[in-house]
Amino acid sequence: MNKEYDYLIIGAGLFGSVCAHQLRLRGRRCLVIDKRNHIGGNCYTESIEGIPVHKYGGHIFHTNDITTWNYVNRLTEFNNYQHRIKVSYKNDLYSFPINLFTFYQIYGTVTPKEALEKLQEVLPENKKEKDNLESWAISQIGYDLYKIFIEGYTKKQWGEDPKNLPSSIIKRIPIRLTYNDNYYNDLYQGIPIEGYTKIFEELLDNIEVKLNTDYFDNRDYFNSISSKIIYTGNIDRFYDYKFGRLDYRSLNFDTKVLDIPDFQGTATINYTDRNVPYTRIIEHKHFVNIESDKTVVTYEYPWSGDGNNDFYYPINDEKNDKMFILYNDLAKENNRVIIGGRIGSYSYMDMDKTIMEARKVVWKETDEV
DSSP states (O other): OOOSEEEEEEEOOOHHHHHHHHHHHTTOOOOEEEESSSSSSSGOOEEEEEEEETTTTTEEESOOOHHHHHHHHHHBBBBBOOEEEEEETTTTTEESSHHHHHHHHHHOOHHHHHHHHHHHHHSSSSSOOOSSSHHHHHHHHHHHHIIIIIIHHHHHHHHHHGSBBBGGGSOOOOOOOOSOOSSSSOOOOOOOOOOHHHHHHTTTTTTTTSOOOOGGGGGHHHHHEEEEEOOOHHHHHHHTTTTTOOEEEEEEEEEEEEESSSSSSSSSSEEOOSSOOOSEEEEHHHHTTOOOOOOOEEEEEEEESSSOOOOOOOOHHHHHHHHHHHHHHHHHHHHTTTEOOHTTTOOOHHHHHHHHHHHHHHHHHHHHO
């Protein structure tokens, strides 16, 4: 029996939109639905006072893959923004990631040799890596740097004392023995000048999209109208929490329009003092270098969520990772459903990797590169 659509794509975020775009180019009929009132997922930007505002937190595109860089640049124009973060701790500002200027600010060292010698001096004698994040981090960067950059921020971000978190939460702590304070090392970096929403408008051009539409409100109907499903939401909900609920950390955003031309002089300042309730302040105009009489800032507040809110960070501890494997194995048994994207794959996936993964899915589906 012929279906109305070849693919029902649940979620108009990056993974779903790239899949839809690539499938349309190959002649497939797609319907994209999203429970939100806009396309773009967490990458969505909206114009406020003429400034592209990242509604769900700052997104910086970075990649070493020239094919992916060319792909997004065909959709819209990017600037050459490079992410340089400042860290505020007890009313002092520090350069981050940790680099030679950071060492100069804290220890007064100037050269790579002096900084390396100082690092060796402050590391604990017993460098045996421990299971908890605190012990591991101190073994890598010493107590002073841990207190300034890791302890308070981690406590706020994950809602748990670092002593009680696995060391795997932080994959590595980069230390640069140069004065390079660019957060990313990738060859290609930038932000869309017109905002990310422009990318999604191009990706979803000539594709049927239904917003304010929740798949789970009418699941049987949506299952009946398409041959295959691409699902980008929570994998545990898709399988009715058969093995339990996967844990996430969420974020609340407090966005304010200020009647001043500049608030903090840079795009992002992280607040690592545990007594400051927010983790960062973003000033959006610095992403695209806009001059105006007003500015827009966003305060980010991590929280545990209530199970019905937006999900941002998977908690990849042993319990959750084991549960995800059970769900993922279940998904592999269903040839009609493809589950992907950051939330679907329960992983912290950068935008370039999300695009590459979506394109691979379509290549596999259509045998067309």
